Amino acid sequence: MKSGALLRLSGLSLLWGSVFLWIKISGYGFSPVEMVFVRLVLGAAVLMAIGLSKGQRPPRDKKLLGHMAVAALLGNAVPWLLFAQGEVHGSSNIAGIISGTGPVWTLGAAVVLGSEKRLGGARIMGMIVGLLGVVLVAAPWNSGTHASTGSIVCFVLGAVSFGSSFAYVGRFLAGRGIPVVMLAGGQLSIAAVLTLIAVPFLGLQPVHWRTDSVVALIILGVVCTGFAVLLNTVIITKDGPAAAATVIYLMTVVSVVLGAAFLGESLGWTVLLGTAAVLTATALLRRNPAEKPPATANTTAPAPAKRAPVAGTR
DSSP states (O other): OOOOHHHHHHHHHHHTTHHHHHHHHHHHTTTTHHHHOOOOOHHHHHHHHHHHHHHHHHOOHHHHHHHHHHIIIIIIHHHHHHHHHHHTSHHHHHHHHHTTTHHHHHHHHHHHHOOOOOHHHHHHHHHHHHHHHHHHHOOOOOOOOOOOOOHHHHHHHHHHHHHHHHHHHHHTTTTOOHHHHHHHHHHHHHHHHHHHGGGGSSSSOOOOOOOHHHHHHOOOOOOIIIIHHHHHHHHHHHHHHHHHHHHHHHHHHHHHHHHHHHOOOOOOOHHHHHHHHHHHHHHHHTTTTOOOOOOOOOOOOOOOOOOOOOOOOO
């Protein structure tokens, strides 16, 4: 791998792997819904400004906007609120590990939506191993676990929602000619509106103006949400989708390391084994099922089944 590609992958892994650290620190001063709303506004502002500066325009087709609203709900508003809520009483490294199971839920949703017809043994095994990783991380047999039951439920539901959004985007929005930056910026903008509507009902509370929380929230919105999406687009364009998918492996490890280094979070054996299980599951889920042989020697081999997008953005 060329040095430029390595730097880009390392940078994106650090940005997305640090998301859960910044969520935890932001939570010291802001409620989950306040945090998510500001994060969405900042991220949308960055992406929309970049898109408009390139002469791109947001879609106006009502049907496309409807699909973008569903994607915004599944991929941004709901999972980000759930992860922020979960980190109120749960550790950032557990949030990062369970978020890494996103590809399990992406594949499952793709099967439900009909965009994925064949799984294959490796990917079925990947789904099982990924779920095993969640159980190891949750450690329900350990009364002194590093996250409450409510936190684990929030993280798992957030991962399910986030992973499902990629299958939805792949089914209803991919290949429609919408520039990636404008699609992401528009989706974040819609999610910000949806979150704003929910603010009065989900715990509007006085803000504690702590310097660390304010700085963390700015980094979370501008850098980890806005510029990170742009960097991901550059990686896909210059280095290919396979390279971009590598970030899923690296960001999970980054989230565990940062949580331990800066927040003093536990690295017990269940956390380490759960991390290994999630990484293994991600690798298995990236394997395509073997193609069926042609019916006769004169027939043309069938085209590979369309793969669901791999959940890699945060």
